Amino acid sequence: MPTRIAIFEDNDRLRETLTHLLQMNDYEVVGNYGRCDEAATIVRVYKPDVVLMDIDMPGESGITGVKLIKEARPHTAVIMYTVFEDDEKLFQCLCAGANGYLLKKTSPARLFDAIQEVLEGGAPMSPTIARKVLLSFQSGAAGAKKYDLSAREIEVLQWLTKGYSIKSIASEMNLAFDTVRSHLKNIYRKLHVNCGKEAIAKAISERIV
Amino acid sequence: MPTRIAIFEDNDRLRETLTHLLQMNDYEVVGNYGRCDEAATIVRVYKPDVVLMDIDMPGESGITGVKLIKEARPHTAVIMYTVFEDDEKLFQCLCAGANGYLLKKTSPARLFDAIQEVLEGGAPMSPTIARKVLLSFQSGAAGAKKYDLSAREIEVLQWLTKGYSIKSIASEMNLAFDTVRSHLKNIYRKLHVNCGKEAIAKAISERIV
DNA sequence: TGGGGAATCACTCTTTTGGGGGAGGTCTAT
DNA sequence: ATAGACCTCCCCCAAAAGAGTGATTCCCCA
Numbered sequence: 087m088p089t090r091i092a093i094f095e096d097n098d099r100l101r102e103t104l105t106h107l108l109q110m111n112d113y114e115v116v117g118n119y120g121r122c123d124e125a126a127t128i129v130r131v132y133k134p135d136v137v138l139m140d141i142d143m144p145g146e147s148g149i150t151g152v153k154l155i156k157e158a159r160p161h162t163a164v165i166m167y168t169v170f171e172d173d174e175k176l177f178q179c180l181c182a183g184a185n186g187y188l189l190k191k192t193s194p195a196r197l198f199d200a201i202q203e204v205l206e207g208g209a210p211m212s213p214t215i216a217r218k219v220l221l222s223f224q225s226g227a228a229g230a231k232k233y234d235l236s237a238r239e240i241e242v243l244q245w246l247t248k249g250y251s252i253k254s255i256a257s258e259m260n261l262a263f264d265t266v267r268s269h270l271k272n273i274y275r276k277l278h279v280n281c282g283k284e285a286i287a288k289a290i291s292e293r294i295v
Numbered sequence: 296m297p298t299r300i301a302i303f304e305d306n307d308r309l310r311e312t313l314t315h316l317l318q319m320n321d322y323e324v325v326g327n328y329g330r331c332d333e334a335a336t337i338v339r340v341y342k343p344d345v346v347l348m349d350i351d352m353p354g355e356s357g358i359t360g361v362k363l364i365k366e367a368r369p370h371t372a373v374i375m376y377t378v379f380e381d382d383e384k385l386f387q388c389l390c391a392g393a394n395g396y397l398l399k400k401t402s403p404a405r406l407f408d409a410i411q412e413v414l415e416g417g418a419p420m421s422p423t424i425a426r427k428v429l430l431s432f433q434s435g436a437a438g439a440k441k442y443d444l445s446a447r448e449i450e451v452l453q454w455l456t457k458g459y460s461i462k463s464i465a466s467e468m469n470l471a472f473d474t475v476r477s478h479l480k481n482i483y484r485k486l487h488v489n490c491g492k493e494a495i496a497k498a499i500s501e502r503i504v
Numbered sequence: 505t506g507g508g509g510a511a512t513c514a515c516t517c518t519t520t521t522g523g524g525g526g527a528g529g530t531c532t533a534t
Numbered sequence: 535a536t537a538g539a540c541c542t543c544c545c546c547c548a549a550a551a552g553a554g555t556g557a558t559t560c561c562c563c564a
Contacts, residue, residue, distance in 0.1 A: 177432065180429055180432035180433075181432050181433065183433055184429070185426075185429065186429075203422055206422060207422060207423065207426055208422025208423070208425055208426055209420075209422065209425035209426045209428065209429040210425075211418075211425065213412055213415060213416065213417025213418065214416065214417070216417055216418035216419075216420065216425070217394075217416055217417055217418045219418065219428060219429075220389055220393070220394065220395075220418040220428075223386065223389035223390050224389075224390065224392055236509090236510060236511085237510095238510075238511065239510095246492070247496055248496060249488065249490070249492045249493030249494075249495075249496040249497070250492075251490070251492075251550070251551090252550075252551070253550085261511090261512075261513090262512070262513050262514085263513090264512085264513050264514060264515085265511075265512050265513055267551080267552080268511080268512075268513075269511080269512095270551090270552085271552080271553080271554095272510090274552085279458065280552085281458070281460070281520090281551080281552070282492055282551075282552090283455070283458045283459075283460070283491055283492060283495055284458030285458075286458075286492055286495045286496055286499075287456055287457055287458040287495055287499065288458070290495075290496065290499045290500060291499060293390075445539085445540060445541085446540090447540075447541065447542095448540095460520075460521095461520075461521075462520085470541095470542075470543090471542075471543055471544085472543090473542085473543055473544060473545090474541075474542050474543055476521080476522080477541085477542075477543075478541085478542095479521090479522085480522075480523075480524095481540095483522085489522080490521075490522070490550090491521075491522090
């Protein structure tokens with residue numbers, strides 16, 4: 087049986103074009119919609135295998151759309167299909183559960199590949215997107231250098247981000263309690279924070295450690 | 296001029312095969328090595344555009360290899376080429392700065408595509424790898440459900456992970472100081488931690504919030 | 505050779521946190 | 535209606551953390 091596809095895209099012209107394009111290639115388009123407010127109901131009723139989701143639409147955004155679909159029918163594969171390539175929207179989509187992320191400049195051939203890929207459990211992404219995703223993992227030295235942390239300070243910060251108390255850190259590093267505290271004071275100053283909790287939040291979210 | 300490629304792979308047979316395969320397709324293999332202890336020097340001297348890097352090798356691992364190469368010559372594109380698809384090794388490679396991650400079952404055609412893709416600033420990944428990467432962004436509800444946190448507790452935890460003090464959280468949420476503390480006590484119990492610092496570390500690294 | 509940063513440790517003082525209670529209200533499900 | 539959750543707030547007390555100040559080494563480098 088053919089792959090069932092639903093399209094959420096507010097540009098009427100593009101939506102129709104996509105629909106025809108897919109139909110000509112033996113896909114079954116089970117619905118095409120200009121907004122995704124009812125996305126949850128739609129996927130429950132029409133049970134698409136794959137959803138192509140735009141981001142910028144009237145009413146609920148495609149980001150919300152992904153959330154709705156993933157809550158309603160988690161195994162539905164959702165491929166974002168958008169012009170946006172800014173980090174903000176990208177990572178919001180990924181966190182919402184998107185299975186792929188294609189830019190609209192993607193060729194039809196690649197679009198078909200992507201649909202196939204996502205059906206096989208992959209995660210199709212446009213090259214620049216994949217790059218952003220991998221870059222988001224880059225860690226360590228960059229952040230530490232940025233804040234000019236010394237080797238010892240980095241070490242203390244690493245223990246801190248594991249949730250260790252000052253006493254425990256001192257014990258682990260074979261240092262006096264006050265020495266660790268001294269390092270921490272310098273760390274807080276360099277990171278522009280006022281307490282260990284902020285330091286942990288900053289260190290982890292900016293991947294300093 | 297042809298693309299310059301260096302190969303780090305401890306299996307002699309595979310290494311030779313790869314070398315010939317690449318040479319037959321107009322790539323210039325500037326070196327192939329059975330270990331990556333000297334990777335830093337090698338990339339500095341031979342200036343490859345792309346490096347194919349195995350993980351399991353005698354001496355330094357390929358993960359260390361990526362770090363060395365990225366420190367020595369950051370714009371060198373490194374594609375992991377390995378049989379491993381466990382999360383541990385995968386994310387270590389990505390954090391070390393890998394630009395791509397291919398499983399050894401990848402077809403030669405796809406390998407060439409990947410080299411081209413990484414040269415164009417992309418991030419070639421085998422489908423199952425790409426999937427793991429995207430999955431690592433899935434956040435929120437999953438973790439929160441796992442630890443059975445209530446809506447209010449999640450809200451408090453979110454403020455906490457931003458580094459807010461109890462007093463500030465109370466102020467932000469228009470609650471009494473003791474109410475926030477009460478929520479925190481329950482959060483700590485549910486997360487199996489003993490203090491806010493541990494809670495922040497756990498919440499962020501497990502993407503509970 | 506003198507300055508400066510890093511690393512080490514010490515003391516005091518105040519504020520913040522965590523752990524232990526308890527208590528009253530709402531809401532839901534049985 | 536009764537039990538069990540959340541959510542809300544209160545008290546006490548001890549431990550931990552933060553802020554300020556200062557001192558001693560060691561090593562690098564200008």
